[in-house]
Every structure is written in C-alpha cells, then in structure tokens.
Amino acid sequence: MAFSSFKTDVWVDWCPGCGDFGIxxxxxxxxxxxxxxxxxxxxxxxxxxxxxxxxxxxxxxIHNLHGxxxxxxxxxxxxxxxxxxxxxxxDGDMLGIGVGxxxxxxxxxxxxxxxxxxxxxxxxTKGQAAPTLPRGIxxxxxxxxxxxxxxxxxxxxxxxxxxxxxRAYAYDIKFLKDLIVRAMKxxxxxLLDILQACPTYNDINTKxxxxxxxxxxxxPEWDGVVRKPEEWNEKYSKAxxxxxxxxxxxxxxxxxxxxxxxxxxxxxSQRLTAYAERPPALQAISTSDGTxxxxxxxxxxSKRVI
Amino acid sequence: MSSTDLMWVTGGPQGSGIxxxxxxxxxxxxxxxxxxxxKREYHSNIKGKHSYFETRVxxxxxxxxxxAEDILTAYDSETIFQHFMQVKKGGVVIYNTHNxxxxxxxxxxxxxxxxxxxxxxxxxxxMKGTTQDAIDVAKENGALVYGFNMEGEVxxxxxxxxxxxxxxFNRYVNxxxxxxxxxxxxxxxxxxxxxxxxxxxxxxxxxQENIDVIDLAYELTSDLPKYRVTLTDVPYSGHRVLxxxxxxxxxxxxxxxxxxxxxxxxxxxxxxxxxxxxxKNVRLTDSTIDGPAIVQxxxxxxxxxxxxxxxxxxxxxxxxxxxxxxxxMVEGLGFAGMIEIPVVITYYMRGGPxxxxxxRNSQADLLFALxxxxxxxxxxxxSSGDHIEAFYDAIRSLNYxxxxxxxxxxxxxxxxxxxxxxxxxxxxxxxxxKIERGTILNNREDNYKRFRLxxxxxxxxxxxxxxxxYWATGDEHDELGHITEDPYERDSMYEKRMKKLxxxxxxxxxxxxxxYFGDERASHIIVSWGSNKGAILKAMHTxxxxxxxxxxxxLRMFSPFPKGISRYLTGKKLIDIESNYxxxxxxxxxxxxxxxxxxxxxxxxxxxxxxxxxxxxxxDIIVHGTKKVVLTNGV
Numbered sequence: 001m002a003f004s005s006f007k008t009d010v011w012v013d014w015c016p017g018c019g020d021f022g023i024x025x026x027x028x029x030x031x032x033x034x035x036x037x038x039x040x041x042x043x044x045x046x047x048x049x050x051x052x053x054x055x056x057x058x059x060x061x062i063h064n065l066h067g068x069x070x071x072x073x074x075x076x077x078x079x080x081x082x083x084x085x086x087x088x089x090x091d092g093d094m095l096g097i098g099v100g101x102x103x104x105x106x107x108x109x110x111x112x113x114x115x116x117x118x119x120x121x122x123x124x125t126k127g128q129a130a131p132t133l134p135r136g137i138x139x140x141x142x143x144x145x146x147x148x149x150x151x152x153x154x155x156x157x158x159x160x161x162x163x164x165x166x167r168a169y170a171y172d173i174k175f176l177k178d179l180i181v182r183a184m185k186x187x188x189x190x191l192l193d194i195l196q197a198c199p200t201y202n203d204i205n206t207k208x209x210x211x212x213x214x215x216x217x218x219x220p221e222w223d224g225v226v227r228k229p230e231e232w233n234e235k236y237s238k239a240x241x242x243x244x245x246x247x248x249x250x251x252x253x254x255x256x257x258x259x260x261x262x263x264x265x266x267x268x269s270q271r272l273t274a275y276a277e278r279p280p281a282l283q284a285i286s287t288s289d290g291t292x293x294x295x296x297x298x299x300x301x302s303k304r305v306i
Numbered sequence: 307m308s309s310t311d312l313m314w315v316t317g318g319p320q321g322s323g324i325x326x327x328x329x330x331x332x333x334x335x336x337x338x339x340x341x342x343x344x345k346r347e348y349h350s351n352i353k354g355k356h357s358y359f360e361t362r363v364x365x366x367x368x369x370x371x372x373x374a375e376d377i378l379t380a381y382d383s384e385t386i387f388q389h390f391m392q393v394k395k396g397g398v399v400i401y402n403t404h405n406x407x408x409x410x411x412x413x414x415x416x417x418x419x420x421x422x423x424x425x426x427x428x429x430x431x432x433m434k435g436t437t438q439d440a441i442d443v444a445k446e447n448g449a450l451v452y453g454f455n456m457e458g459e460v461x462x463x464x465x466x467x468x469x470x471x472x473x474x475f476n477r478y479v480n481x482x483x484x485x486x487x488x489x490x491x492x493x494x495x496x497x498x499x500x501x502x503x504x505x506x507x508x509x510x511x512x513x514q515e516n517i518d519v520i521d522l523a524y525e526l527t528s529d530l531p532k533y534r535v536t537l538t539d540v541p542y543s544g545h546r547v548l549x550x551x552x553x554x555x556x557x558x559x560x561x562x563x564x565x566x567x568x569x570x571x572x573x574x575x576x577x578x579x580x581x582x583x584x585x586k587n588v589r590l591t592d593s594t595i596d597g598p599a600i601v602q603x604x605x606x607x608x609x610x611x612x613x614x615x616x617x618x619x620x621x622x623x624x625x626x627x628x629x630x631x632x633x634x635m636v637e638g639l640g641f642a643g644m645i646e647i648p649v650v651i652t653y654y655m656r657g658g659p660x661x662x663x664x665x666r667n668s669q670a671d672l673l674f675a676l677x678x679x680x681x682x683x684x685x686x687x688x689s690s691g692d693h694i695e696a697f698y699d700a701i702r703s704l705n706y707x708x709x710x711x712x713x714x715x716x717x718x719x720x721x722x723x724x725x726x727x728x729x730x731x732x733x734x735x736x737x738x739x740k741i742e743r744g745t746i747l748n749n750r751e752d753n754y755k756r757f758r759l760x761x762x763x764x765x766x767x768x769x770x771x772x773x774x775x776y777w778a779t780g781d782e783h784d785e786l787g788h789i790t791e792d793p794y795e796r797d798s799m800y801e802k803r804m805k806k807l808x809x810x811x812x813x814x815x816x817x818x819x820x821x822y823f824g825d826e827r828a829s830h831i832i833v834s835w836g837s838n839k840g841a842i843l844k845a846m847h848t849x850x851x852x853x854x855x856x857x858x859x860x861l862r863m864f865s866p867f868p869k870g871i872s873r874y875l876t877g878k879k880l881i882d883i884e885s886n887y888x889x890x891x892x893x894x895x896x897x898x899x900x901x902x903x904x905x906x907x908x909x910x911x912x913x914x915x916x917x918x919x920x921x922x923x924x925x926d927i928i929v930h931g932t933k934k935v936v937l938t939n940g941v
Contacts, residue, residue, distance in 0.1 A: 010788055039750070042770045044615070047780075055777055055788050060770050062618065063779035063789075064611075065641050071608035075615025075623070078599050079566050080771050083619070101611075104604035273587050274596045281619035281771065283596040285563025286741035292701075293590040294561045300731050303547040305336035305504070 003032040010055045015123075019170030019196020020049055023117060024056055026173045027086070030180035031059065036084050042076055044069040046089030046098065048124050050117035053088050067098025074110045074264075080281035081265045084184060087114045092122045095131035095151050105189055106160030108264040113183040113190045114162075116153055117170075119198040120205050127201030141201035154243035154255055157191040158236065163261050164190035165224075165239065166254045169214055170197075171207060175252070182254065188263050195252070210250070217242070217253030226258040309365045310340065312376035312535050314487065315392070317358030317385035318480075319415060320351055326505070327379075327480040328359035328726070332548055333501035334488055335363050336728045339540035342548070343368045343840070344726035345914065347941075350573065350664040355415050356384045358941075361726075365540060369692040369727065369840025373916045373939050377533065378444075379487040381456050381479050383408040383437040384415055387424055388941045390440040395448030398533055400486050401441060402479070403453040410435040450533075452490065454526060456482050463522050467515075478519040485523030492536030495524050545731040551723040552577035554693045554734075555652055555716075558700025559624060560588050560598075561736045566616035566623040568601045568609040573664050574723045575626045575654040606631035610638030610651070617642075617649045618778075620746065620769030622704050624650035628720075629658045629671050636678045639713050643683030645778040645787075646757070646765070646803070648707035648714075648744075652700070655719045655836075657912045666912025667721040669836050670886035673893065675715045676865055682800070684807035686710065687865040688819075689717035691839035693727045694734070695862065701739045702818060709744035710810045711767055712803075719885065721914035722837035750774055755785040759798055763805030811866035819863035820871055824850075828857040830928055831875060833903060834883040835861045835891055838915055842883060845921035854928060856881070861891060867898045875901050881927055883907040885914065906934045913940025 006028035014020045031041060041059035045051040047066035054061025064072055069087050077085040087094075094102045094116055105112070120133035127141025131151045138145040157165045164186040168176040176194065183190035195214075197206050217224070224239050226232050239256035269275045274283065286293055314331060318324045325346075332342045340363045348357035360371045374394035380386050383405040393399055410416060410424050428435035431443070445451050456479045464475035481502070488498050499517050506513040549557070556578045559567070569579040579600060588597040599616075603609045609625045617623040627635060632653050642649045655671045657663025675687050686706045690696035699716055707714040745766045747754070750773035757778075758765040765785075768774035777787035782799060784790045790799075824846055832842055839860050846856055859874050875895070882892040882903035887910045892903040907923045909915050915937050923935035 037773075039773050039775050040771060042618075052789070055779070058775065060775050061777050062615075062645070063777070063781065065637055065780055068607065068611040068638065068641075071603065071611035072615035074601075074608075075566065075568065075612030075617075076619050076770060077615075078601065078612070079616035079621035079623070080619040083771050100604055101608055104608065268599055271586070272597060272599060274594065275599070278594075278596060280565035280597075280599050280616070280621040281769065283565055283621075284590075285565070285622065286743075287591075290740035290742060291591075292561050292563070292736040292739065292741055293592065294563065294736065295589045295591050296557055296561055296734065296736060298589060299557060299560070299585055300545075300547050300734065303549055303553070304545050304731070305333045305501075305548045305728060306339070306542065306546050 003029045006031050006038065006058045008056055008058045012056050013052070014049055015200045017197065017199035018049065019119060020053065020117060022170040022173050022176065023115065023194055023196065024053055026176040026180055027053070027115070028057060029173070029177045030184065033177070033181055034084070034184050040082065041084045041086065043086045043088055044073040044076070046093030048090040048093055048122065050088055050090045050093070067093050067096070067101065070094065070098060070101040070105050070114065073112055074105065074108065077110050077112055078264065078268065079279065081111065081279050085112050087112055088117065090117045090130065091120065091132040091153070092130040095153060099131070103156065103160045106157065106162045109161060109163055109188045109261055110264040111187055111189070113180065114192065115180070116191060116193045117196060118153065118193050119196045119202055121198050121201045123198050123201055137204055139201060140203045152243055153191065153193040155240055158240050158243060158256060162191045163188035163258045165256045166191070167193040167195065167252045169195050169210060169252055175216070179254065186257060187259050188261060213248060213250045214252050215249055217251050217255065222253065224254050224256040226260060229260060232258065310535055310537065311362070311364040313372050313374065314361045314363060314377045314379065315358060315375045315389055316379040316483065317356055317388060318382045319354050319384070320348055320357045321353035323477065323480045324357050324359060327484050328361060330481065330498065330501050330505060331484050331488065332361055332726060332728065333504055334493060334498035335537055336546060336548060337497040337500055338493055338537050339542040340364060340537060341367045342726065342728040343370065345371050345721065346724040346726065347913070348665050356388055358385065358388065363537065368844065369837065370844055370917050372918050374918065376535065377487050377491065379483045381483045384413050386437050386440045387413065387416065390444045392941070393444050393447065393449040396534060397449045398490055399441065399444050399449050399451045400483060400490065401437070401451065401453055402456045404455050404457050406436065406438040408437050452486070452530060454486060459522060459526065460519065463518060467518065475515070478515060481516050481519045482523050485520040486527055489524045489527040490530060490533050492532040492538060494539065495520060546728050547731050548726055548728050549693060550726045551693060551696055551718055553581050554697045555700045555718060556581040557734065558697040559704065560585070562701035562704035563622045563741055564624060564704065565598045565621035566613060567598055568603050568612035568625050569627065570603050570606045570609050570631060572628050572631045574656055574720045575628045575631070575652065578626045578652065606634040607638065610635040610649070613649050614638055614642050614647045617647045618770050620772070622708070624652060624704070626652040626654065628654040628656045630661065632671070632675070632678070639685070640679035640681065640683060641780050642713040643679060643685060643803070644780050646711040648711050650703045650707050650714045650716060652716045652718060654723045655717060663912040665720070667719055667885055667914045668910070668912065669719055669884050670890065670910065672717070672864065672890040675717060682804065684710070684712050684804055685865060686712060686714040686810060686863070687717065688863040689836050690722065691835070691837060691860055691862065692722065693729055696722060697734050698739060705742040706810065706814070709742055710806045711744065711764060712806060717836065719836045725837070747774060748772055756787050757783060757785045757799065757802070759785060759802050762809040763802045764809060807866050814863070814866070816868055816870050819868040821860045821862065822874055823858040823860065825855045825857060826874065828855040829879055830881055831857040831859055831878045832881045832883055832924065833859045833861065833875070833891060833895065836885070838883050838885065841915045841917045841920045844917035845924055848917070848921050849924060854925065856924060856928070864894065867894065869899060872899045872901065875899070879904050881905045881907060881924060883915070883920065885909050905932070907937060908934070909937035911938055911940060
C-alpha cells in the first residue's frame with residue numbers, strides 16, 4: 001500500500017516544527033513498506049501531543065489513558081498475536097506515569113514496537129520537565145532548573161530486558177523509518193527512543209542542539225545484534241556502555257538486538273496448547289445458536305466427592 | 307426422620323494442614339449423602355496464626371453457618387481458646403491432652419485483645435487460663451469432652467508399624483483428630499477412608515498411613531458414646547462436587563468462553579486466577595482444546611489495561627481483584643466505559659478501607675463499585691448470593707459485557723469466595739445459558755463507524771483484526787472515534803453511551819436481577835444482597851416455624867437498578883441486612899426508589915452473619931420494634 005493511504009483527513013494539530021511530524025511520516029512510510037493490511041495494525045498511544053498520532057494514521061488506533069498504552073497493547077497482542085502492535089507515547093507518558101509498565105514489559109518480551117517520543121517536556125500541560133530532561137537544565141518553560149535527574153531510556157530498556165533497543169532522530173525520517181521497520185520485524189519487545197524537539201517549550205534540545213552531535217551506529221564499526229548465545233555478554237555490555245554516551249557526541253541507531261530470547265507469545269505457546277494455531281481472539285466459544293462449547297465435565301469430575 | 311443439621315469446627319495454626327483436615331471431613335460426610343457448607347476463616351499470614359473451618363453438615367442444601375458448634379475438633383490449644391465458648395450444650399469437644407497445661411499467656415499467636423478478654427474471663431472464675439481450664443468450662447457448659455493424647459497415639463502407631471522416624475507421623479495428628487470426630491458422629495469408617503483415598507491416592511505411603519491412622523481413631527473411640535445426631539448414610543442421587551466460590555466463578559468464566567484473564571495477586575481474589583491458569587487448556591464439545599491466556603501483571607492498573615486491550619480483539623476478557631486492586635483499576639474502568647470495551651471485573655469484597663481486613667468478609671464496596679470512575683458512564687454491577695448464582699452470574703457477566711459493550715463488575719463477597727460447598731453437579735448446567743455476544747461485525751464494512759449513533763445506543767462492534775479500521779479515544783469523540791469537543795456532538799455521544807444502560811434495563815429479565823422469597827403478603831420484608839442470602843433463608847425458616855412470616859428480597863443487580871422491586875417493597879416495613887456500616891443497599895433504595903428501610907441489621911466485624919444472629923435480630927425488630935441491630939458474632 002502507498003504511504004499516502006496511511007494518512008487520514010484529520011487535521012494534524014501539532015505546533016509547527018514539532019518533531020512529531022517527522023515521526024508520523026516515518027511511521028506511515030514504515031507501515032506502507034512493511035506491507036501488512038492496514039486493518040492488521042493496531043497502534044496504542046498515550047496521553048499528550050504524541051497520543052494524538054493514532055488519529056492521523058489510517059489504521060486502527062487506540063488513544064489510551066496516560067501511561068497505560070504498553071499494558072493495553074500487550075493485552076491486544078497476546079489475545080491476537082497476528083496483529084502488528086505499535087505503542088506510541090511520550091517520555092512523560094512512558095517513563096513518568098507509565099514507567100512501571102515500561103520496565104515490566106521488558107520482562108515479558110511481548111512482540112511490540114514501542115516508539116518513545118523523547119522531547120524532555122510535558123508539552124500539552126505547558127512544558128513541565130519530563131523524565132528525560134537532564135537535572136540542572138532550565139528550558140524556557142521552567143521557572144527554575146530541572147530538579148530531577150534524567151532517566152536514560154536506552155540503558156533502562158536494556159536492563160529491563162527489551163530485546164531490540166535503538167535510538168533515532170525525528171528529523172531524519174528515512175533513518176527513523178528504517179528503524180521502525182526493523183523494530184516491527186523484530187520478534188520481541190522493541191524500544192525505539194526518538195529524539196525530537198519541542199519548539200514551543202524546550203529551547204535546549206533543539207535541532208541546533210542535536211544537529212552537530214548525532215552520529216550513526218553503523219556496521220562495520222558497530223554491530224549490536226546477538227546471533228549466538230556466546231555473543232550476548234559482550235554485545236550487551238557494550239550496548240550499556242554505549243547507552244551512557246551523551247554530550248558532544250550522541251549515538252543513534254541500533255544499540256542491541258537479541259532474538260534468541262523467547263517472546264512471551266512463544267512462552268505462552270509452551271503452555272497453552274491451541275495458542276499458536278488459534279489464539280484466544282480467534283477461538284470459537286459457542287455454536288451458531290449460542291450453545292456453550294466449553295465442556296466442564298472433566299473439571300467437575302476432578303472435584304467430585306460422590 | 308430428623309433433619310440432620312450440625313456444625314463441625316476445626317482449627318489450628320495456619321500452614322499446619324487445616325485445609326486438608328477440613329477437606330477430608332467434608333469429603334467424608336459428603337460420601338454419606340450430606341450437603342456441606344464450609345466457612346473458611348484465616349489471617350493475613352502464611353504460617354502460625356489461627357485459622358479455622360466451620361463446616362455445616364445437613365440433609366438439605368445450605369449456604370450459611372450457625373454460631374453454636376456441635377463438634378469442636380482441636381489438636382492445638384488456640385483452637386480451644388478461640389472456640390470453647392461456642393460449643394453448644396450437649397456438643398462435643400475432641401481435644402489433645404498433650405496441650406493440657408498450655409496457658410493463654412504463652413500462646414504467642416493469640417491476638418492480644420482476645421488474650422485480655424480470656425484473661426478476664428478466667429480470672430473471674432479463679433482460673434489461670436490453661437487449656438484444661440477451657441475444657442473444664444466447656445464441660446460446665448454442658449459439652450461432652452473427649453481428650454486424647456494425639457501425638458502419643460500416632461507415635462505408638464508408628465512404632466507398631468515399624469516406622470523408624472516417629473516424628474514423621476506427627477503430620478497425621480490432623481487426620482487422627484478428624485477421624486476421631488467422624489467416629490463419634492457415627493460416620494461409616496469406609497467414607498473417611500475413601501475420602502483419604504481421593505486425597506492421598508497416588509502419593510506414596512501417605513494413603514496407607516492415613517488409613518492406618520483412621521483405623522486407630524475408630525478403635526480409640528469404639529467404646530465411646532456417639533453424638534446424639536449421627537451421620538448415618540442418607541440416600542442421594544447423581545454426582546456432587548466440592549467447590550469454593552473462587553473456583554465456581556472460574557468455572558463459570560470458562561463456560562462463558564473466557565479467553566483472556568489478567569490479574570495481580572491479591573486476597574481473596576487470586577485463587578480464581580490461579581485455578582484458571584492451572585486449567586486453561588479447556589476441552590470443547592467438539593473435542594478441540596482451547597482456552598484463555600492468563601497473565602500475571604505488574605499491578606492492577608496493568609491488569610485492567612491488558613484485559614481491556616485483549617477485549618478489543620474479540621477475546622472475552624476479564625480480571626479479578628479485591629478492594630485495594632479495584633481502587634487502582636478505576637481509571638481503566640472509566641476508559642472501558644468511554645470507549646465501550648466489554649470487560650468483566652470480578653470484584654471480591656474484603657474488609658476495608660485501605661488494607662483493612664484482607665482475609666475477612668465485607669460488603670462495604672457496593673457504592674464504590676457503583677460510582678467508581680470520574681464522569682458518568684454506564685456499567686453493569688451485579689452480585690451473587692451463593693455458589694450456584696456465582697456460576698451463572700460469571701457466565702452472564704461475560705454476556706452482558708459484550709451485549710452492552712461496557713464494563714461489568716461482578717461482586718462476590720469474601721465469605722462466598724472462600725466458602726466450600728457440596729453441590730449437585732447437575733446444578734452447574736451449561737445448557738441453561740447461551741453465549742450472547744451482541745452485535746459483533748465479523749466482516750469488513752464500508753465507511754465503518756465504531757461509535758455509530760443508534761436507537762438503543764449499542765453500535766456494531768468491530769474487533770481489531772477483523773478487517774475494519776477504527777479509532778478510539780478516551781477523549782470525547784465522534785462516531786469515527788476521533789476527538790471532538792463540539793457541544794452537540796458531546797451530547798449525542800454522552801447520551802448514546804448512557805442509553806445502553808436503558809437498553810440493558812429493558813432487556814435483562816428480572817429473574818437475573820433479584821429474587822423474592824417467602825409470602826408476598828408479609829408485613830416485614832428483608833432486603834439484602836450477596837452471601838447473606840443463606841443465613842437469611844435459614845432465619846426465615848425458623849421464624850416461620852414460630853408463626854412469623856417475613857418476605858425476603860435478594861437484590862442481585864444494582865446497575866441498571868431493577869426498579870420493579872418496588873412492587874414488593876412499597877407499603878412494607880423493610881429490614882435491610884448488610885455487612886457494612888452505612889447500610890449501602892438501604893441508601894440505594896432511597897436513592898433509586900425513594901423507599902426508606904425502617905430497620906437495619908448491620909455487621910462489619912469481618913465475619914459473615916450466622917443464621918442465629920439474623921434470626922434473633924429480625925425477631926428483635928419485629929417483636930420489639932428495634933430500629934437497628936449490629937451483629938457481632940464470630941471469632
């Protein structure tokens with residue numbers, strides 16, 4: 001399908017210059033390139049400017065509660081693993097109010113692509129500091145420098161157990177699109193930390209800030225993909241070390257990928273006989289006239305006293 | 307033929323096999339053809355604190371207990387101290403002489419408040435407060451007491467059997483105590499040995515050792531007089547099962563086609579999810595094996611979020627929790643209301659507020675469940691009165707959720723959740739209920755609008771992955787699911803959602819929403835809900851024998867509220883019975899119908915009302931005109 005078929009006619013009401021535009025375009029392009037029918041995608045977004053993205057994409061989208069899009073997306077994906085499930089949310093949404101879910105998702109490794117709109121501020125509520133804004137930084141929206149230390153989404157995702165951890169830049173659409181496609185292809189939980197500007201409230205992390213600092217992690221200099229179990233320790237350790245790099249040079253690209261870890265769907269398949277063939281959403285529960293198909297007789301028999 | 311109806315009680319430190327002992331007893335008497343209703347009381351503790359089972363044995367089905375105990379079977383001292391005052395005149399105490407000298411000051415697991423009450427009690431009688439003192443008091447009160455050196459007896463048996471590790475046999479003290487009691491109750495030894503066979507068959511030497519211990523118990527009691535009520539075999543037909551409330555709900559969910567359950571561990575809810583997880587590969591009538599994915603989440607916020615997400619794909623989804631967990635679920639509940647997700651929350655009520663009484667009974671969450679969530683949105687709230695109702699309500703909850711595309715809260719109080727009952731298997735009949743999924747679109751529809759305005763408020767529902775694309779948002783939205791703040795569109799969408807409750811009110815029959823018992827002409831009508839039902843029915847029966855007729859309206863659905871009940875209530879003197887402080891159901895009667903309950907019978911000490919206290923309180927109200935009675939029984 002063409003990129004344009006993933007657009008809707010809803011007015012995109014982000015501020016001019018917002019990094020969200022680049023993410024939206026890259027996402028639509030990635031979905032077109034990935035070639036799934038539009039109705040097989042499900043995007044779960046959070047609250048904030050980024051949360052509105054689902055209304056601009058012509059595929060099913062659920063604009064969620066603040067911070068809860070990861071668990072809701074997990075529920076949908078586990079009930080119907082044939083869906084291509086994408087989570088979109090800001091750093092406030094996923095690393096602030098939803099950070100417990102963000103971390104717990106890594107333990108499960110459900111096959112999802114998490115797009116983290118990382119601009120360091122809570123835009124819709126007028127620019128309060130968000131979890132990725134460094135301590136001591138004073139954006140124009142803050143009356144005093146940020147009092148909290150920032151979270152490092154890459155390091156957090158790595159230690160939480162995400163099996164695909166990457167960073168991209170909202171204004172390099174092609175590079176971002178390629179990483180979104182790779183995240184969708186990845187079997188397991190993928191985090192894509194997308195650096196972006198908030199032109200209205202964050203006058204520190206601007207295009208001018210990022211432009212000269214970003215460099216790409218590319219082969220042959222960098223290869224974060226674990227292909228054999230014995231490679232894990234070294235590649236994982238290097239990825240964590242690389243995650244700490246922030247200053248004059250800021251890396252973007254794929255830090256780490258490990259498809260050797262079984263996905264949660266694989267783990268369920270080991271326990272739930274029908275899962276791979278007939279996932280829960282696609283199972284029949286009654287005959288056409290509504291007769292219950294569950295046969296409780298064995299379960300009741302095991303509880304018999306006479 | 308006298309109708310057998312007696313209370314058997316056992317207790318002991320948590321983790322010492324009380325559940326096993328009670329299970330053994332219940333199975334044994336069930337094999338003689340009796341119904342059993344067992345109330346499980348325990349502390350929020352893994353090992354050491356006192357837990358006990360009160361088990362009612364009767365010819366007829368019951369769903370409640372009486373306070374007066376016929377048989378107290380105790381192998382530890384705390385059980386004696388907790389229960390010796392409850393043993394009725396002519397009742398039996400079977401106790402362990404091994405503990406005779408233990409006194410209340412040295413039983414560290416006793417609650418301090420109880421120790422003080424007991425200390426005062428014994429002090430007044432010039433007693434120190436030893437187990438022997440308690441036994442003497444029970445004897446003075448007219449109980450028959452039978453002491454056995456239980457550890458000593460099993461040690462002798464072990465030696466006789468050539469068992470080298472005598473200490474290993476100590477674990478059979480429970481079995482011995484239970485078998486001593488069944489022998490004194492005149493229950494055929496074969497029944498308890500068969501019950502042991504059910505429970506320990508295939509577990510190495512455990513079965514034979516249990517059987518030997520049971521033989522020993524019957525020998526030790528062979529010369530003792532039997533209890534005045536004996537459990538001789540009574541005729542029965544068909545098969546019967548022993549189930550607790552959590553399991554019955556789980557079975558209902560499986561029957562109802564549950565395909566996804568997410569949960570966070572919490573008492574007294576998680577037993578349901580654990581049972582589902584253990585039995586998730588379900589056989590269908592066409593022999594395929596399907597079943598729900600069961601996911602343990604990081605918290606209850608995630609539990610409801612996952613169930614919501616799964617429901618959007620068409621899988622029947624639910625979560626199970628109790629008060630503290632439900633508090634966290636409230637935002638997810640509102641979201642389900644706003645984007646019209648069919649999701650079921652099984653809400654096991656325990657004592658609140660905050661952590662409250664985590665393992666004790668309560669009905670104090672009714673108004674919370676009804677009003678949970680900011681803004682107005684429709685939800686169905688129902689509650690079950692006994693195991694059978696809980697089974698069908700669990701199935702119907704899944705139906706209501708999909709038919710009306712809204713969250714359904716199924717309230718089950720702790721007393722029911724943890725009560726074991728012997729039930730006729732034929733009463734759990736899946737052919738009595740149909741699966742009703744409402745308007746699901748399985749095919750692609752042109753210009754599909756998920757929130758299309760319709761006459762009855764219900765829009766055709768596409769599931770994600772069915773070929774249709776749609777949007778949904780917790781913001782107010784248009785028919786397509788995009789954000790709108792237009793005042794007219796707001797009105798129509800708001801009204802559409804609320805209209806579904808009117809539709810549900812029209813369509814759900816009264817038989818699924820309340821039950822009326824007794825003579826409609828009675829001047830006094832009891833109004834109650836949840837598991838109080840059993841005790842009320844028993845109390846009504848006793849009152850009727852005394853010539854006092856009362857009616858009983860058992861309310862089972864609170865939203866949409868069945869206004870039709872007013873025809874039973876108008877012009878009557880109402881007695882509202884609830885396990886909470888404020889009389890929350892009475893509050894609803896005023897709010898929904900403008901009817902005031904003249905009298906309240908309330909209980910909030912964490913223990914469910916017994917037959918006898920309901921009987922006394924109702925009688926007090928009818929005969930003396932007492933306005934309000936607070937019930938305080940229970941240990």
